Structure formats: C-alpha cells, structure tokens
Amino acid sequence: MIPKLVIRRIGVGLLMLWLVSVLVFASIHVLPGDAAKLLLGHDVTPEALEGLTKELGLDRSVWTQYWDWMGGLLTGNWGDSLVSPISVGELVRMRMANTFLLAMFTMVIVAPLSVTVGIYSATRNGRPIDGGISVLTLCLSSLPGFVIGIVFIYTFSTNVLRIVPAASILDPQRSVFGQLDLLIAPTITAALMMLPYPTRMVRAAMIDVLQSDYVEMARLKGLPERTVVFRHALRNCLAPIVQALGLTLLFLLGGIIVVEAVFSFPGIGLTLVQATNQRDGPVLQTVTVLLAATCVLVNLISDLGVLALTPRMRARL
Amino acid sequence: MPTPIPRRGFLAAGAGLLGAAALGACGVSNDGAGSGAADSAGTSVAGGTAAAGKPKKGGVLRIGSLGGDKDSIDPTYSSTDIDQQRGQNLYDSLTQLSGELPYHFDEGLAESIELGAGAMSATVRLREGVEFHHGKTLASDDLIFTIQRILDPDRPGRAAKALAAVDPANIETIDDRTVKFNFKTPDSMFPKRFGSASASILPIDFDPENPVGTGPFKYDSFTAGSRSVFKRYENYWRDDGPYVDELQIISFSDDTSRTSALLAGQVDALDGIDPALLNQIGDGFQQLITKSGFYQPITMRVDLPPFNDVRVRQAFRLMVDRPAMVEQAYSGFAEVANDVPNPADPGFPSDLPQREQDIDQAKSLLKQAGVEGMTVTLTTAPENGNLVNSAEVFAQHAKAAGVTINIDNLTPSAYDAKFTEWPLTNGYWAAGIIGTTYASRFIKGAGANDSHWDDPEGLALYNQMLGMTDQGKQDELANELLTRFYDMGPDVVHTYKNNVDAYSSKLTGFEPFSSNGWSLGAWRYRLVSFV
Numbered sequence A: 001m002i003p004k005l006v007i008r009r010i011g012v013g014l015l016m017l018w019l020v021s022v023l024v025f026a027s028i029h030v031l032p033g034d035a036a037k038l039l040l041g042h043d044v045t046p047e048a049l050e051g052l053t054k055e056l057g058l059d060r061s062v063w064t065q066y067w068d069w070m071g072g073l074l075t076g077n078w079g080d081s082l083v084s085p086i087s088v089g090e091l092v093r094m095r096m097a098n099t100f101l102l103a104m105f106t107m108v109i110v111a112p113l114s115v116t117v118g119i120y121s122a123t124r125n126g127r128p129i130d131g132g133i134s135v136l137t138l139c140l141s142s143l144p145g146f147v148i149g150i151v152f153i154y155t156f157s158t159n160v161l162r163i164v165p166a167a168s169i170l171d172p173q174r175s176v177f178g179q180l181d182l183l184i185a186p187t188i189t190a191a192l193m194m195l196p197y198p199t200r201m202v203r204a205a206m207i208d209v210l211q212s213d214y215v216e217m218a219r220l221k222g223l224p225e226r227t228v229v230f231r232h233a234l235r236n237c238l239a240p241i242v243q244a245l246g247l248t249l250l251f252l253l254g255g256i257i258v259v260e261a262v263f264s265f266p267g268i269g270l271t272l273v274q275a276t277n278q279r280d281g282p283v284l285q286t287v288t289v290l291l292a293a294t295c296v297l298v299n300l301i302s303d304l305g306v307l308a309l310t311p312r313m314r315a316r317l
Numbered sequence B: 001m002p003t004p005i006p007r008r009g010f011l012a013a014g015a016g017l018l019g020a021a022a023l024g025a026c027g028v029s030n031d032g033a034g035s036g037a038a039d040s041a042g043t044s045v046a047g048g049t050a051a052a053g054k055p056k057k058g059g060v061l062r063i064g065s066l067g068g069d070k071d072s073i074d075p076t077y078s079s080t081d082i083d084q085q086r087g088q089n090l091y092d093s094l095t096q097l098s099g100e101l102p103y104h105f106d107e108g109l110a111e112s113i114e115l116g117a118g119a120m121s122a123t124v125r126l127r128e129g130v131e132f133h134h135g136k137t138l139a140s141d142d143l144i145f146t147i148q149r150i151l152d153p154d155r156p157g158r159a160a161k162a163l164a165a166v167d168p169a170n171i172e173t174i175d176d177r178t179v180k181f182n183f184k185t186p187d188s189m190f191p192k193r194f195g196s197a198s199a200s201i202l203p204i205d206f207d208p209e210n211p212v213g214t215g216p217f218k219y220d221s222f223t224a225g226s227r228s229v230f231k232r233y234e235n236y237w238r239d240d241g242p243y244v245d246e247l248q249i250i251s252f253s254d255d256t257s258r259t260s261a262l263l264a265g266q267v268d269a270l271d272g273i274d275p276a277l278l279n280q281i282g283d284g285f286q287q288l289i290t291k292s293g294f295y296q297p298i299t300m301r302v303d304l305p306p307f308n309d310v311r312v313r314q315a316f317r318l319m320v321d322r323p324a325m326v327e328q329a330y331s332g333f334a335e336v337a338n339d340v341p342n343p344a345d346p347g348f349p350s351d352l353p354q355r356e357q358d359i360d361q362a363k364s365l366l367k368q369a370g371v372e373g374m375t376v377t378l379t380t381a382p383e384n385g386n387l388v389n390s391a392e393v394f395a396q397h398a399k400a401a402g403v404t405i406n407i408d409n410l411t412p413s414a415y416d417a418k419f420t421e422w423p424l425t426n427g428y429w430a431a432g433i434i435g436t437t438y439a440s441r442f443i444k445g446a447g448a449n450d451s452h453w454d455d456p457e458g459l460a461l462y463n464q465m466l467g468m469t470d471q472g473k474q475d476e477l478a479n480e481l482l483t484r485f486y487d488m489g490p491d492v493v494h495t496y497k498n499n500v501d502a503y504s505s506k507l508t509g510f511e512p513f514s515s516n517g518w519s520l521g522a523w524r525y526r527l528v529s530f531v
Helices: A002-030 A035-040 A046-055 A062-075 A088-123 A128-142 A145-158 A180-194 A196-210 A213-220 A225-236 A238-253 A257-263 A268-277 A281-309 A311-316 B081-090 B140-150 B255-263 B275-280 B310-319 B322-330 B359-368 B387-400 B412-417 B434-441 B456-466 B471-488 B519-523
Strands: B060-066 B095-097 B105-107 B110-115 B121-126 B166-175 B178-183 B217-223 B227-232 B246-252 B285-290 B298-300 B334-336 B375-380 B404-409 B424-426 B495-497 B499-504
Touching: A002 A062, A002 A281, A035 A046, A035 B412, A062 A281, A088 A128, A088 A180, A088 A196, A088 A225, A088 A238, A088 A268, A088 A281, A128 A196, A145 A180, A145 A257, A145 B255, A180 A196, A180 A238, A180 A257, A196 A225, A196 A238, A213 A225, A225 A238, A238 A281, A257 A268, A257 B255, A268 A281, B060 B081, B060 B255, B081 B217, B081 B227, B081 B246, B081 B519, B121 B140, B140 B166, B140 B178, B246 B255, B255 B275, B255 B499, B275 B499, B285 B519, B298 B310, B298 B387, B310 B359, B310 B387, B310 B471, B322 B334, B322 B387, B322 B495, B375 B387, B387 B404, B387 B424, B434 B456, B434 B471, B456 B471, B499 B519
Parallel strands: B060 B246, B375 B404, B375 B424
Antiparallel strands: B095 B105, B110 B121, B121 B178, B166 B178, B217 B227, B227 B246, B285 B499, B298 B424, B334 B495
C-alpha cells in the first residue's frame, strides 16, 4: 500500500521533472540574447561571435542541445558553465552545499521555536499574550526580508555593535565549518523571515485540536493540563506541523535570494539569477531540474511523515 | 538586484576601460613614499599619517569588487572590470598607461617601440632580465606567441580588434629580445594599443589553469564567482613594489553588501562605490575621487529619422541643462562636458565655446526640421550606476522644448542583446584618446557603433592619423576629428562622470587615475601598503 503510493508519487515526480526540464530549456531560448553575445559585449565582431558561438555549442540545433543536455544530466556529465571556467557540478556542489547548510541551521532555530511559541500561544488563546504574539508574527511576516537583513547588519555589524560579520563571503579554499561566524547573520535573518508561517500553523492546529471531543474528555477525566496538551493534543496536530515545517524547509532549500543578495551569501538562489542574466544554459537548466527534484523528494517525505502520523489516512489507503 | 559589471570598454586602446578618468586629478593622493594624505575631497583623514621612507612590507590586502558572474583568469579573453583588475596585477603589457595627464604611456615590458616608415611596421625591443613567475626569462618567442594568440582567427582575443593591423603571418624575430611586426595597413597608434589586461604578455607555455605572468603578484588560487588569491612576487622587475604579502579579490553581487563588508572590516577597499552610499563611509576610511573623460552620453541613431537630420541632433544637444545633470543625475560627482569625448586627448579642442541650454534655439531647430512636439522612446537599463538617472533627467529637460521622451527601462541582458539597434539610448564609454577609440565606435560596421555613425570625411582624417608618425601632426588631426562631433555628432555628451572609491585608512598608495578613470589607481596594488 505504502510502497504503491511511493512508486506512484515517484512516477508522477519524474514526469514533472521532465516537464520542468522542457520548460526551463524553452524559456532560456525565448529570452533575447545569448551567452556568446553577452560575453563579447560591445567588442563583438561577426568572426568573434561565430567563433564563440561554436565554442559554446550554441550553434547546434535546439533539439540537439536539449538531447545532449538531458543525456549529460542523466549520466552525471553536467558539463561546464558557459560564462565562467567552472564545471556545473562543482558550482552546484559548492552553492547547494552552502544553501543546504544555511537551511539546516535555520531549521534548527525555526522548528523548535515555532512549535514552542505556537503551542504556548494556542494554550493562551484569547489572552493578551496570545494577541501580542500574533501581532509580532504579523509584523515579522510583513517586513520584507531585506529590511530585516539590513536592520540586522546595522545593529550587529556596522553601526551599533560590531560583533557579527556583515557579509558572508565564504572562502572556497577553506571548509565552511571553519567559517561558521559568516553564517550567523544570514541564518538569523532567514529564521526571522521563516518563523511566522509555521508558528501560526502550529497555533491554528493546536487551537483546533484543543477544542475537540477527546481533549474535552481528557480534561473531564481530571488529567493535568500539561498531560492533556503534550500527551493527547500535540500528537493529533503533528501532521499539520510536519507539513508546515516541510514547506518551510523546501522554501529554504531553494535559496532565499533576498538573504543571499543582502549578505552576498554564495547560495543557489543567486546562482540561478546570475545564470539567467548571463543566459548560462547548462547552469540554469541543471540547477532548476535539481531543485525541482529536491522539491519532489521533500514533499514525498513530508507526506509520508503525515501518513505515519495519521492512522486514519493509512486505513483509507 | 545586483547590477552587472560594466562591460563596455575599449580594450582597444590598451587603455580605455571603465571607470572615470578626467581632466584635473583631484582627490586623496597618497604617494608610495608615504607622505601624509593630501585630502581635497573633504573626507576624514585617519589619525596617523604614513611614516616617511619606504613603505612597510606585509599584510593581506582584501579588495571587495562587484561581479564574478562571468569571471575569467585568462587575460586574453577578459571582459569585465574585475578581470581587468586581476590582469593589472598578475601580468604586464608592453607599455603601462600613466595615471597622470597629459595622456601618455610609461615603460612596460617594452624598452622601446619604434614605428617603421609610413607606420607600416613596428619594432619592439623587450626589456632585459624580466622573469615570469615560473622562472622563464621574457623573450621574443613569448611576445610572438601572445600576439598570435590574440589574433587567432578561430578564437580572437579581446584586443584583436585593436591589433587588427598586425599581420600575424609576417612577424620577424630580429633577435631574442627584438621583434618586428609588419602591418597590413598603416597603424601609427600601435604603441598606444597596449596597457590593458587583454594585451598582457604571456609566456609561450601559458596554461589558463595555472596562469603565469610577469606581474607583481603571482597566482595562488581562483574560484570563479567567489575570490582570487595572489601572492607577492619577490622577483618583480619594477622597484616600486609590491609590498603586501597577499592580495585577495573578493566578489560581491550587491553594492550595499559590499559597503557593509568594508564598514565591518571584512575588506579593505572597494573599487567604484555608488556615490549615494558615500555618507555611510565615515571615520577610518578615505575616499578616492577620480575625474576623467568617462561619459554616459545620450546616443541617437543617425541612420533613422528623425535623428538623421543634424538639426534634430543639435536641438537635443541644446536641450540639456548640464549643471542640473551634474547635480541631479550624479549627486555632484561629474563635470560639465561640451559634446566632445576624450578630453584627455592631446588634440582635444578645449577652445570650443561651452554649450549651454538654449530651449528657444532647440525649439526653433526642431520646427525647422518639422518635428516639433515629437515623441520618442529612449531605451536604457540599470547598468553602470546612473544610466537610468541621467535618462530621466534628460527627459525632464526635453519637456521644456516640447519633446516627449518615454523611458523604456530594460533588464541589462535584454538591453545588451540589442544595444546597437535602439534608435535613442544612453550608454557608457571609457575615457581615452580618439586614435584608439574611433575604430570601435565610429566606423561603419564596428561592433560598438551604436549610433551607426558613418562619416567619410572623418574616416579619411582617421586613416590619415593612422599613417602619421609625427606626434604633433597626429594631434592636429585628432583635433579636427574631435571637433566634428561638436556640431554634428551622434551623442549628447553632457557630462563626464567621476569615479569614487573607498578604502580603509590603514592603507596608502592609491593614486587617482585621471587619464582613464580606472578605479583604485588602475588597481595597481603593487603600489599599496599598510601604514
């Protein structure tokens, strides 16, 4: 039953990935300009353009380019960037590793904090503290990410205090783990940006569950409130919590472009933007497909998690 | 979103690249011998001036630069400012453009470059005893290899246009330090075509994976889009540096982030800072303001109506309020210009009356041309800082003359993809001299001829220049050529833009590069040391 579900989901996922590959490939060819012309800039002569076009493989037919790229993608031969002397594989490895690390650190803050605050808020529903927390999360979610980032830089890096580096310019020659201080600012900023959604989801789910019959039953039985909340209520709203956190993680794994721009963080988001601006086909196409695959995978795991937590759904399968 | 690096440059002249270069040098000037900072830019000078005597050795110099999305460590194909920056430190060219006016070249790897009769050849004598980073002594074979690599028809280098007159199949080795180049057509400008990173002299066994040059710093590591690390080369042939142990060029995608990094002490200097961010740079930092002929003109396509009518072009030149443009578009960091480019050219016609806004005359000219009350679209993009600003300010001025200008603001890549096709646009062009920039921008069919300028008389003057070895006569021809733009050119050259850099007061040795406007003193970090 579950294996059948998993196989079906993977099947659909692969189909979607193929669609994504076609879409992103088509979109890059629809945009005006190409990598050769943009690389040559204004010193373009017909001979130089022809030479560079051939060298970059842009003179092949659209179909050939697509097939060559797909073939390479599936066999692990991802080719090189068109505009920089770096292989797509290396670029992806570096940038996605950075984004992954940032995502993990952010989740380490967001997950426990959003669950705790959400539960606390729900149990104090209607009281001033709940209202206060709601206002706070609303403010946070309406602040643009770059405002949060710049205020952070102003406060902790440049003007009020100078205890945290302002830019996350990671040295590629050293291990990231030796430069963790460069991740403090983007992590906290990303965490602040991501907190509102799961917090409010947790709060809503918990409020919902706290009004259900079995919770009422547990209370009538005379159980202490703590047991009611953590033993009975929480278990029943884990599913929406997992979903909310899963979506948050997914968002983080795609690279938050605003955070990357404000802190010059070498993540996958900016890589995509730059590749688009430079019409760097191999990088843009491969990274997009990889991110889509990540999306499919994380969604699948999240849904399996929900299934595991919801016996009723399993029975229906 | 981060603005891409300015790419429009004239690698042609071995000089002309980005940045602003200009008329009088002005700005903080710290010469290498370590005298106190002469500060005419009104910025704070950190306590403690540099010690007298030789500059201190040591330290790691970290530069924050915009860019990195299309990095290259191979100078022959370098295309961006950040590539030029690397090139100026890893390699040398035959000559070195001087930062001081009048526009001239200092010695580089060439001891001498002598033109043959009728400028149909040039004999280059290389300096003796120069060693590449891997130990090989500079010799004729390296020079020939480099030029032929640049002129390779299958993969021409950036300097191929500039060196187009050289016949790569007809190069003579006179001896192990002397090479004679024979030209296909006369080229008296040949000695002035070097100095840019794209004309760096490479060893005959050059390997882009492990680049080797003769420059003051040698390659240690390079990660495209991230940073390059170079180490001091002890055996450098000049004696005015280098001093710092290590040079790191760190790429940023965003200007604000770069400025924060400077303020937080993560980098020591920024090349080319947006003047709007200057009020953030306070104690402990210096500004370097360079004035040059760098310009962002309004360019009209002379092969399409209405701009094929010179009266309309003249009207456009009369519409602009130049002092207002300086204040509103450039926050004061610009100089009023007079519709003629290349102010550093020795032949620059400085006696032409300064053009001023004359709305009545403009209206009258437009009426004569039958286009009064016209509406036209100006295509621009958020490149090179203030491009969109100056377009918008110009549109305001045009209104007074009854001309409606609609601004079409594209993304940089969409704009660049068709930059020679827009009927009305504004662009950005390096300072330089007309002898080495004419062929790129003003000859029919040239890759950077966005105005489709085609002037047979001007072309004849230019060709005469190419055959003229006498410097005085060359300057006269330059004067005639430049004067032609004043009344009939395709551009409204309203201002020359300043370049502003910022650096920590712990550093000394940056000199404003007035000839060309290149940032941080042409990025010549061999002159820089910690105080």
